Amino acid sequence: MDPIHRGPEEFGHDGNGSSEEAGRRRPSRDPLTPDFSQQTPQQARIVPLISGDLLLTVNPVDGSEVEPCPPGEQPAAPVRRTPAERADRERAAAPPVPPGPPVLQLPLLQRADERERLVRLLARGRSVRLTGPAGSGRTALLDAVAADCAELAPDGVVRLSGHKRTVADLLHGLFEAVHDAPLHRPDRELLLEKLRSTGAVVVLDDLEFGGAALDELLAATPECAFLLAATPDVAAPGPDSHLDEVFLAGLDRAASVDLMERVVERKLTEEEANWAGDLWFESEGLPLRFVQAGALLRQLDLLSTDPTAYDEYGYLENRPAGEPPAAEAADGTSAPEVALPSLGEGAAPAALLASRLSEAARDTLRFSVALGGEVPHQAHLPALVGDTHADAALGELAGCGLLSPAGSRYRLAAGVLAQLEAAGYGDGATDRARTVAQHYAWWAGHPSVTPARVVAESDAMLAAMAQLVPGDGAGQTSVAVLLARSASPAFAAGLHWSAWERSLRIGQEAGRIAGEVAEEAYFHHELGVLALCTGNLDRARAELETSISMRGALADKSGAVAGRRALALVEDRSGGPAAVGAPVMDELPVDRFEVSPPRGLPTVIPVSMPRTYPEEPAVVSRQVAPKTADEEGGRFAMLGGARRNLVAAGAGVLLAGVLGTVVTLGLTSNSDPQGDPGASTEQSVTESGDQEEELPAEETTDGATPSARTSGSASSSVTPGPSGSGSAPAGGSGASSPGATVSESAPSSPGGSSSSKPSPTRTTTTKPTVTPTSPSPSDTETSEPPTDPPTDPTPTDTETTPTVPDSSDSASGPSGTTASPSLT
Numbered sequence: 030m031d032p033i034h035r036g037p038e039e040f041g042h043d044g045n046g047s048s049e050e051a052g053r054r055r056p057s058r059d060p061l062t063p064d065f066s067q068q069t070p071q072q073a074r075i076v077p078l079i080s081g082d083l084l085l086t087v088n089p090v091d092g093s094e095v096e097p098c099p100p101g102e103q104p105a106a107p108v109r110r111t112p113a114e115r116a117d118r119e120r121a122a123a124p125p126v127p128p129g130p131p132v133l134q135l136p137l138l139q140r141a142d143e144r145e146r147l148v149r150l151l152a153r154g155r156s157v158r159l160t161g162p163a164g165s166g167r168t169a170l171l172d173a174v175a176a177d178c179a180e181l182a183p184d185g186v187v188r189l190s191g192h193k194r195t196v197a198d199l200l201h202g203l204f205e206a207v208h209d210a211p212l213h214r215p216d217r218e219l220l221l222e223k224l225r226s227t228g229a230v231v232v233l234d235d236l237e238f239g240g241a242a243l244d245e246l247l248a249a250t251p252e253c254a255f256l257l258a259a260t261p262d263v264a265a266p267g268p269d270s271h272l273d274e275v276f277l278a279g280l281d282r283a284a285s286v287d288l289m290e291r292v293v294e295r296k297l298t299e300e301e302a303n304w305a306g307d308l309w310f311e312s313e314g315l316p317l318r319f320v321q322a323g324a325l326l327r328q329l330d331l332l333s334t335d336p337t338a339y340d341e342y343g344y345l346e347n348r349p350a351g352e353p354p355a356a357e358a359a360d361g362t363s364a365p366e367v368a369l370p371s372l373g374e375g376a377a378p379a380a381l382l383a384s385r386l387s388e389a390a391r392d393t394l395r396f397s398v399a400l401g402g403e404v405p406h407q408a409h410l411p412a413l414v415g416d417t418h419a420d421a422a423l424g425e426l427a428g429c430g431l432l433s434p435a436g437s438r439y440r441l442a443a444g445v446l447a448q449l450e451a452a453g454y455g456d457g458a459t460d461r462a463r464t465v466a467q468h469y470a471w472w473a474g475h476p477s478v479t480p481a482r483v484v485a486e487s488d489a490m491l492a493a494m495a496q497l498v499p500g501d502g503a504g505q506t507s508v509a510v511l512l513a514r515s516a517s518p519a520f521a522a523g524l525h526w527s528a529w530e531r532s533l534r535i536g537q538e539a540g541r542i543a544g545e546v547a548e549e550a551y552f553h554h555e556l557g558v559l560a561l562c563t564g565n566l567d568r569a570r571a572e573l574e575t576s577i578s579m580r581g582a583l584a585d586k587s588g589a590v591a592g593r594r595a596l597a598l599v600e601d602r603s604g605g606p607a608a609v610g611a612p613v614m615d616e617l618p619v620d621r622f623e624v625s626p627p628r629g630l631p632t633v634i635p636v637s638m639p640r641t642y643p644e645e646p647a648v649v650s651r652q653v654a655p656k657t658a659d660e661e662g663g664r665f666a667m668l669g670g671a672r673r674n675l676v677a678a679g680a681g682v683l684l685a686g687v688l689g690t691v692v693t694l695g696l697t698s699n700s701d702p703q704g705d706p707g708a709s710t711e712q713s714v715t716e717s718g719d720q721e722e723e724l725p726a727e728e729t730t731d732g733a734t735p736s737a738r739t740s741g742s743a744s745s746s747v748t749p750g751p752s753g754s755g756s757a758p759a760g761g762s763g764a765s766s767p768g769a770t771v772s773e774s775a776p777s778s779p780g781g782s783s784s785s786k787p788s789p790t791r792t793t794t795t796k797p798t799v800t801p802t803s804p805s806p807s808d809t810e811t812s813e814p815p816t817d818p819p820t821d822p823t824p825t826d827t828e829t830t831p832t833v834p835d836s837s838d839s840a841s842g843p844s845g846t847t848a849s850p851s852l853t
Contacts, residue, residue, distance in 0.1 A: 074087075074089060074518065074519075074522070075087065075088055075089075076212070076480065076518075076521075076522035077212070078212040078213065078214065078524070079098060079102075079103070079104045079212065079213045079214065080095075080214045080216070080562040081214075081215065081216030081219075081562070082097060082098050082216070083095050083096065083097060083098060083561075083562055084096050084097070084098045084099065084102060085521075085558070087518050087521045087522045088518075088591075089474075089514075089515075089518040091585075091587045091588045091591050092551055092554040092555060092558070092576075092588055092591045092592070093518075093521065093554075093555060093558045093591075094558075094591055094594065094595070095558050095561055095562060095595055095598060096594070096598065097598070104210065104212075104213040107204075107209065107210040107213070107215070107223060108208065108209050108210075109184070109207060109208055109209070110206075110207060110208065110209050112185060114209070115184075115185050118206065119188065122436070122437045123437065124435075124436075124438060124439055125406070125407060125437075127407065127421075127423040127424035127427050128407065128420050128421050128423070128424055129421045129424035129425070130424065130428070132424065132427050132428050133291075133294075133428065135169075135288065135291055135292070135320070137166075137169055137173050138280060138284045138287060138288055139280050139281065139284040140166070140169075140173070143159075143170060143275060143277060144170065144174060144177070146275065147159070147170075147174045147256060147275060148174055148177045148178060150273055151174070151178050151181060151254045151256060152178070152181055154254050155254060155271075155273055156247065156253075156254055156255040156256070156257070156270075156271070156272050156273070157255070157257070157272065157273045157274075157275055158257045158259065158266060158272045158273070158274050159171070159256065159259070159275050159277055160258075160259055160260070160261055160274065160275070160276050160277065161258070161260070161261075161276065161277030161278070162260060162261065162279075162313075162315065163260055163317075163443030163444065164315040164317030164318065164442070165277050165279060165315055165317075166277070166315075166316040166317070167234065167258040167277060168234055168258070168433065168434065170277065171256065171258055174232070175188060175230070175232045175256075178230045181230055181254075182228050182229045182230045182253075182254070184207050184227055184228050184229035185229060185230070186229065186230045186231075186232060187207065187229045187230070187231050187232070188232050188234075189202050189203065189206070189231060189232070189233045189234075190233075190234055190235055190435055190436030190437075191233050191234065191235045191236040191238075191257075191259075192234075192235040192237070192435045192436060192440075192488070193237070193488060194237070194527070195238075195242075195527055196238070196242050196245050196246050197526075198525075198527050199233070200220060200224060200246065200249055200250075201220065201524065201526075203224065203227065203229075203231060203253075204220055204227075205524070206229075208223060214526070214562075216564075217564070221249055224249050224250050224253075225249075225250075225251060225252065226252065227250060227252060227253060228253065229253050229254075230253070230254050230256065231250070231254070231256070232256045233255060233256065233257050233258065234258045235258065235259075235435065236259040236263060237259075237263060238263070238264065239259070239263050239264030239265050239266050240264045240265070240266070240267055243257075243264075243266045243267065243270060244266065244267045244269065244270055247270055247272075255272075257272075278314070279312070279313045279314025279315050279316070280314040280315075280316055280319075281314060282306060282309045282314070284314075285305065285308075285309045285314050286305050286306075286309075288316060288319045288320070288323070289305050289319045289322060289323040291323075292319070292320055292322075292323025292324065292326075292327065293323045293326045293330070294327075295330075297326075300369065301326065301369065304369050304372070304375065305319070305322065307372050308322055308372065308375045308376065311372060311375070311376045312376060317430060317433075317442060317443060317444075318375075318376065320430040321378045321379075321382065321429065321430040321431070321442075322375050322378060324428065324429040325370055325374075325375065325378050325381065325382060328382070328385050329369070377444070378448075379431060379445045379449055380448055380449065380451070380452035380454075382429045382430075382431060383431070383449065383452075383454075386422075386425050386426070387421075387422060387425060388416075389410070389418065389419040389421070389422040390422035390425045390426055391454075392413075392414045392416075392419070392422075393405075393410055393413075393414060393419065393422045393423070393426065394426070394441075394449055394454055395455075395457075395461060396413055396414075396461050396464075396465060397441050397446075398441075398446060398449050398454045398455045398458060399455070399457075399459075399461040399462045399496060400462065400465065400492040400493060400496070401446070401492045401496070402440050402441040402445075402446045403438075403489040403492045404423070404426075404432060404438065404441065404489070405486070405489050406438065406485070406486060406489075407420040407423045408420065409468065409469075409472070409486075410422060410423065412468055413464060413465060413468060423439065426439075427439065430442060431445050435488075437485055438485065438486075438489075440488075458496065459496065459497070459505060462492075462493045462496035462497055462505075463504075463505055463508050465489070465493045466490075466493040466494065466497055466508045466511070466512040467508055467511075469486065469493060469512055469516065470508070470511045470514075470515045470516070471515075473486075473490070473512070473515040473516045473519050474515035478519070480519045480520075480523035483516060483519035483520065483523060484519070484520060484523035484525045484528070487516075487525055490516050490528075490532070491528060491531055491532060491535070493509075493512060494509045494513055494532060494535040494536070494539070495535060497512075497539070498535055498538055498539050498542070506539040506540075506542045506543040507545070509535060509536065509539040510536055510539045510543055510545055510548050512532075512536075513532045513533065513535055513536025513539065513552070514536060514548060514551070516532050517532040517533050517536065517552075517555060520532055521555075521559075526559065526563075529555075529559060530556070530559055533555050533556050533559065534552075534556070536548065536552045537549055537552035537556065540552060546579055546582070546583060547579075547580075547583055547585065549579065550575075550576045550579035550583065550585070550588065551576075551588070553572045553575045553576035554572070554573065554576035554588065554591065554592050554595070556568075556572040557569045557570075557571075557572030557573035557576060557592070557595060557599075558573075560572060561573075561595060561598065561599055561602075566603045569595075570596065570599050570600075573592050573595050573596040573599065574596065576592045577589055577592040577593060577596065580592060
């Protein structure tokens with residue numbers, strides 16, 4: 030069989046019906062059952078939103094991308110919510126009702142005066158700071174005042190929670206409560222513009238800051254009246270805040286006993302009343318203590334009346350060891366009464382209350398202690414505790430006064446956390462925090478979970494991360510990285526950016542400890558994007574550069590590309606680096622005319638530039654003070670000091686060449702020029718300005734044999750004047766016109782001889798010859814070239830200036846040689 034074309038037997042088929050037998054051996058599956066092996070992978074939740082003038086695309090895979098908002102995608106202007114919309118949002122933001130029997134609603138006792146005063150101040154547009162110790166009933170009073178002020182302001186009443194919230198969180202929370210702007214986080218300018226026109230009664234519970242931060246909050250909302258609730262340990266407001274202070278004290282003894290009776294739902298006995306009086310001195314009349322003490326008496330009533338009252342719910346099997354159940358007397362009489370708790374147990378009743386609750390309730394308390402007092406939502410309790418009915422534990426805890434509402438969630442009431450930790454409920458907190466983190470990591474990353482639901486659990490998630498980062502092993506930090514990786518994109522999409530930043534920082538630290546470089550690079554990238562969106566460009570540049578370097582080391586191309594795009598936007602917004610090649614005049618030295626030209630660039634002096642320096646005495650330039658561009662003159666003022674030295678040297682050489690030309694033109698010889706064989710010369714010389722005489726080449730006025738008509742030093746550099754021609758080729762000799770620039774070089778001895786050819790015309794082309802003769806005294810005196818360059822090239826009075834010829838002459842001669850006239 031051809032090995033390329035495989036038969037059916039290579040795939041389990043032999044062609045003889047074995048495939049049918051194999052199909053019968055394989056069990057059939059129900060077509061309604063999903064095929065998990067071929068499931069479509071879950072898509073990443075990518076959410077685009079607007080932050081100021083930027084389009085932020087939250088990408089959980091490679092990192093969020095940010096770019097300027099395209100022209101057609103700008104969000105619509107925020108609109109105000111209607112009263113019905115505000116009411117719906119208020120109900121949705123309220124804490125969930127615990128399952129099970131309804132929680133007892135207690136009246137507001139002995140708070141009529143404070144309630145009336147607060148409403149009166151708010152109606153006048155004044156802001157009030159309500160200060161009271163933890164457990165004094167501040168939240169209950171705020172609820173009552175909010176109900177009384179529902180119709181005071183045009184934008185109604187806005188309830189906010191200050192628990193672990195910053196000024197920016199509260200400002201954006203107020204904006205979102207009043208305006209409808211989905212997936213839009215306004216920038217600072219638009220935010221302040223909208224808040225300046227917002228008129229609402231803002232009820233803010235659990236305020237955690239004061240001073241300048243509180244002044245900023247009040248200054249940003251001039252048309253709002255605030256009712257702030259804080260504990261005495263919170264910083265006081267600034268002197269210019271103009272806040273009215275109302276202090277909330279505890280209840281008196283009669284009101285405290287009344288509150289306990291309402292919790293127990295019966296009259297107190299004399300012994301119980303005395304015990305309540307002692308508790309009142311101990312707790313200073315805090316209402317929370319009497320609610321918890323009434324829960325203790327209610328538990329005692331159940332145990333004394335019906336020892337099997339908890340059997341239906343399985344409470345007896347959860348009774349702590351050493352506490353036998355109360356038994357009914359054999360003669361049918363009631364069971365003996367249970368002793369009242371001690372005064373210490375009444376002042377700190379959390380451990381005793383928890384001991385008489387179900388196992389699911391106690392496990393919920395253990396998880397809450399592990400999370401620093403944060404209670405997970407009741408929907409998560411069955412998965413965490415491992416009991417399908419664990420959601421009912423929330424009702425038990427709320428009925429005992431162990432929980433208090435915090436925004437849209439619950440947390441442990443004041444003082445309960447410390448009491449439970451002392452009773453041993455904090456043992457194994459790291460393991461429980463790890464369980465919570467693993468559960469939340471799976472839940473937050475599921476596409477069906479909306480960002481708003483994740484934001485509602487932000488406090489519990491952040492508490493789990495913080496508990497795991499200082500862990501002893503890499504297992505805890507790895508779980509913290511996993512939770513931060515899953516939750517941070519949801520925090521960003523849910524516009525809870527303070528939680529987004531905290532989760533990114535915790536995740537980055539956990540990734541560094543665990544050695545997960547890829548995840549650490551992701552967190553650096555997200556921190557850079559967050560800083561870019563909030564306007565902190567320096568931090569954004571540092572974070573993005575760190576992320577790009579890490580991803581480059583990991584060969585993560587897609588992540589590095591996303592980082593470079595964000596970094597390019599940062600550079601664009603910050604002005605970017607200086608353009609390459611731009612002139613930096615401020616960095617020039619003070620004496621900028623003494624700077625040499627760049628290496629590799631020849632110094633060329635334009636021909637049209639006048640170069641006459643009649644008073645220049647030497648080639649070495651003088652050191653003069655720097656001059657401005659105007660003083661140097663025109664468009665050539667920027668020539669440097671080195672060029673100036675070259676110009677001076679050229680001027681000296683020019684004068685020396687002119688002097689040599691004058692000397693040679695004064696010779697009476699009229700012979701052909703001498704030089705190397707093969708060199709051609711075109712010359713035209715006028716003997717006098719009035720008379721022009723043509724002589725044969727072999728005849729001279731003094732009887733000399735034909736020789737070079739003009740003799741002088743050949744120049745190594747010839748620059749023709751306006752009427753001159755190109756430079757002479759090397760190897761020629763002759764005289765140049767006065768307009769030529771001749772540089773004199775060192776002389777050498779003449780050599781070589783050849784016969785000269787007479788030319789009957791003025792311009793001849795001959796082969797130069799040299800005939801050994803004895804020079805005349807006059808010729809020797811004038812034609813001897815100087816051995817060294819003259820120090821003073823200025824012409825003397827004895828030298829004659831040649832006349833300007835009728836036509837241009839070009840001369841060529843051996844480079845670096847000087848021909849002397851030959852005499853026959």
